[in-house]
Amino acid sequence: MNLLKEYIGKATLFDDNTKSRIADCFAQVEQCRAYRNAIIHHHIYEHEKGIGTYVDDANSPYKILVSMEALGILYKILCSLLEELRKIDILFRIETDSQRPGRLDDKTGEFHKFSEDELQSRVIPDLVKRLTALQKTRNELQKLPQFPDADIIRAFSEANGDTD
Numbered sequence: 179m180n181l182l183k184e185y186i187g188k189a190t191l192f193d194d195n196t197k198s199r200i201a202d203c204f205a206q207v208e209q210c211r212a213y214r215n216a217i218i219h220h221h222i223y224e225h226e227k228g229i230g231t232y233v234d235d236a237n238s239p240y241k242i243l244v245s246m247e248a249l250g251i252l253y254k255i256l257c258s259l260l261e262e263l264r265k266i267d268i269l270f271r272i273e274t275d276s277q278r279p280g281r282l283d284d285k286t287g288e289f290h291k292f293s294e295d296e297l298q299s300r301v302i303p304d305l306v307k308r309l310t311a312l313q314k315t316r317n318e319l320q321k322l323p324q325f326p327d328a329d330i331i332r333a334f335s336e337a338n339g340d341t342d
Contacts, residue, residue, distance in 0.1 A: 179204060182270070191273050191297055199309050200269070203262045206316070210256055213322050216242045217249070243323045251320050258316035265309040272297060272305075 183204060186197050212234070220230030220242055228245025242248075271277035279301055280291040292301060 179208070185270075185273075189273050191294060191302060192269070193298075193302075196269065196302060196306050199306055199313065200266055202313060203259065203266060203309075206255070207259055207263075209322065210252060210259065213242070213252055216240075217244050217252075220244055248323045251322060254319050255316065255322065258312065258319060262309060262312045262316065265305055265312065269302065269305055269309075272301065 183201070186192065186200055189197065192200075216230075216232040216234070220232045222230055228243055228248065230242050230244045231239055232242050233239045268277070272279065278291040279297075280289055282289055
């Protein structure tokens with residue numbers, strides 16, 4: 179992830195908006211990774227409410243929700259991030275010239291790669307538009323619960339008819 183972040187800064191085809199969209203996705207991936215690590219390595223604190231304790235890499239202890247509701251939210255966010263990462267993968271393939279889009283010449287049947295101008299004016303903005311729409315959808319999802327939200331999450335689930 180760090181190498182990809184570093185590469186973004188050196189990318190020549192990406193404008194500031196594209197870099198910002200990619201950075202937003204990467205930040206959410208890191209947040210989900212930290213939440214996932216906390217879920218896996220937690221110690222039970224209050225099992226009835228789904229609260230565990232976790233000590234992070236900086237040796238800072240904190241409480242985390244590990245209920246089924248919290249896991250469901252994490253899963254939905256991860257599924258949304260997967261779709262975003264697919265668009266980002268295409269952007270990186272274009273930037274590195276490992277998979278440059280183009281068109282076939284009708285007369286000769288030869289494939290001609292798009293120029294950098296065509297990529298920057300049409301292809302990349304279209305991909306960023308799709309990425310932005312995916313991020314808007316992700317941002318409308320319920321956020322990862324943070325302690326002390328256990329009662330709020332449980333009340334929300336009960337109000338929606340979910341059962342443990």
